[in-house]
Amino acid sequence: MGEIRFMKGNEALAEAAIRAGMQGYFGYPITPQSEVIEYLAAQEPNHDYTLLQAESEVASINMLYGGAAAGARVMTTTSSPGYSLMQEGVSYIACAELPCVVANVARGGPGLGTIQPGQGDYFQAVKGGGHGDYKQIVLAPNSVQEMVDHTILAFDLADKYRTPVLILSDGAIGQMMEKVELPEPVHYKQDKPWATTGKTKDRERNYITSLYIQSDDMEKKNIALQKKFRKIEENEIRYEEYMVDDAEVIITAYGVTSRTSKKIVDLARESGMKMGLHRPITLWPFPADRISELADRDNVKAFLSIEMSAGQMVEDVRLAVNGKKPTYFYGRTGGIIPTPEEVLAYVKEQIG
Amino acid sequence: MPAKGYVEILVDTCKGCGLCVANCPTQCLALKQDDTNVYGYHYSYMADPEKCIACMNCAVMCPDSVITVYKKKS
Numbered sequence: 001m002g003e004i005r006f007m008k009g010n011e012a013l014a015e016a017a018i019r020a021g022m023q024g025y026f027g028y029p030i031t032p033q034s035e036v037i038e039y040l041a042a043q044e045p046n047h048d049y050t051l052l053q054a055e056s057e058v059a060s061i062n063m064l065y066g067g068a069a070a071g072a073r074v075m076t077t078t079s080s081p082g083y084s085l086m087q088e089g090v091s092y093i094a095c096a097e098l099p100c101v102v103a104n105v106a107r108g109g110p111g112l113g114t115i116q117p118g119q120g121d122y123f124q125a126v127k128g129g130g131h132g133d134y135k136q137i138v139l140a141p142n143s144v145q146e147m148v149d150h151t152i153l154a155f156d157l158a159d160k161y162r163t164p165v166l167i168l169s170d171g172a173i174g175q176m177m178e179k180v181e182l183p184e185p186v187h188y189k190q191d192k193p194w195a196t197t198g199k200t201k202d203r204e205r206n207y208i209t210s211l212y213i214q215s216d217d218m219e220k221k222n223i224a225l226q227k228k229f230r231k232i233e234e235n236e237i238r239y240e241e242y243m244v245d246d247a248e249v250i251i252t253a254y255g256v257t258s259r260t261s262k263k264i265v266d267l268a269r270e271s272g273m274k275m276g277l278h279r280p281i282t283l284w285p286f287p288a289d290r291i292s293e294l295a296d297r298d299n300v301k302a303f304l305s306i307e308m309s310a311g312q313m314v315e316d317v318r319l320a321v322n323g324k325k326p327t328y329f330y331g332r333t334g335g336i337i338p339t340p341e342e343v344l345a346y347v348k349e350q351i352g
Numbered sequence: 353m354p355a356k357g358y359v360e361i362l363v364d365t366c367k368g369c370g371l372c373v374a375n376c377p378t379q380c381l382a383l384k385q386d387d388t389n390v391y392g393y394h395y396s397y398m399a400d401p402e403k404c405i406a407c408m409n410c411a412v413m414c415p416d417s418v419i420t421v422y423k424k425k426s
Contacts, residue, residue, distance in 0.1 A: 008416070031391040032367075115392050175367045177415045 003182045009144045009174040010035035012182075013077070013103060013167070016151035018043060021188025023072040024050045026063035028082060031115040032171035033105035036077045057082040061089030061102075068098035069208045071195025073155055073188060077103040079171070080121050081112055084129065090164055091130030095210035095221070097228075099158035101151070103167040105174040108308075108335035116335025117171030119255055122312035125168045126284045133222055135229045137165045137236060138283040140254040144178035152183065159192075161232055168283060170308070172256040172337060238281035239290060243269070247276025249351055250294055252317050253306045254280050256337060261306050263340045268347070274299075275347075283313070291320035302351050303327040306338060355424065357406025359398050362418040368393035372410035372419060378403040381410060 007015065014036045017025070027037045037053065044051050054060035060076045067074035078086065083104045093100055104125065108118035123129075125138045137157050139150040147169065154165040199205045212218040240258075243265055244250060253261040258279040268275040278294065280287050294300055303321055305314035305328070314329040321327050330346050332338045359381065366389060373381050373396060382399035389395045396419075398404065411419040 031393070034391060175369070 014039040057085035071192035094134035244276035288320035
């Protein structure tokens with residue numbers, strides 16, 4: 001049993017990064033994520049990592065590129081507008097096949113938006129906000145405990161597949177205080193023969209780039225990348241389900257709305273409506289096969305996607321359901337979390 | 353009636369969740385709509401100090417423990 005503490009989501013993420021053996025953090029403060037850099041700055045004297053407040057999000061993602069190329073476990077965190085600024089760097093890192101962890105504690109958008117929680121960054125996170133054909137693993141925690149677990153998992157997945165991993169959290173999870181169990185610190189030993197740590201006499205020089213002038217070479221790189229993405233799709237799909245066995249209406253929700261959805265399922269069952277919850281934990285790779293399987297069931301009548309956006313994940317749910325059952329959507333924007341009561345009213349009116 | 357208590361709020365650690373406002377039985381607390389703290393949140397403040405009855409609901413409710421309640425000696 002690990003150490004138990006009462007922590008804020010952002011602090012828990014920072015503590016987990018330290019325990020995962022993070023060697024470098026490059027970030028820029030932005031509400032609702034600022035506690036991460038604050039916590040890491042306060043803890044820096046006691047640990048062996050480099051912390052730097054960059055001059056912008058663009059600089060921090062490129063520092064991540066450099067740190068990752070040198071084989072270090074590196075991380076940055078930001079919130080929605082900052083993550084938009086990082087897109088170019090994420091595309092470069094994905095092409096250069098470097099491991100790094102980025103956390104987006106999302107807020108309401110578009111534009112400078114609000115500082116309250118939001119889920120409007122789903123498209124950007126999952127469909128690749130940057131240019132070119134790339135994918136990144138996207139983890140969506142829904143509790144402070146998962147902020148810890150997913151951070152440690154993210155570092156491992158990043159190293160395993162040499163790919164950027166995004167933790168798509170939101171302002172509510174980041175600001176929420178809950179009990180967490182912290183794992184023992186990992187004694188991370190760097191073992192990356194591809195890293196650019198200086199040429200030694202016994203090997204050829206290591207070369208990391210995302211520039212391929214020849215079309216043939218670029219296509220070869222793309223084929224290799226796609227092969228890697230298919231492998232991730234095969235192995236890394238994660239989801240959680242709640243009372244789906246006899247459900248007639250299945251809610252799909254991630255992050256903080258999956259917690260309100262659990263309450264909705266309970267309230268609906270009290271009033272005699274059989275509801276269930278399917279919660280994707282990895283937004284990419286998306287558990288499309290599982291949703292398709294649920295759509296094939298005779299007892300399932302409809303799907304309902306609940307989000308804090310104007311309808312983003314619902315598109316992936318529709319693709320997975322593929323017209324087999326009707327798919328509804330309920331969302332609030334601007335930093336407002338849908339309440340169980342208003343969703344139930346919508347369900348009674350639309351689905352019956 | 354004079355206030356029975358005083359609510360001290362650590363403005364810069366308040367995240368403006370509004371739980372104290374919702375749980376104040378006398379509507380003494382409110383979120384300050386015309387000012388923000390360092391994070392940009394509308395923090396909680398004593399909008400109507402006279403109404404405080406020092407019940408400590410706000411302090412017990414606060415998830416970030418930013419509230420201290422002082423009871424006035426009668």
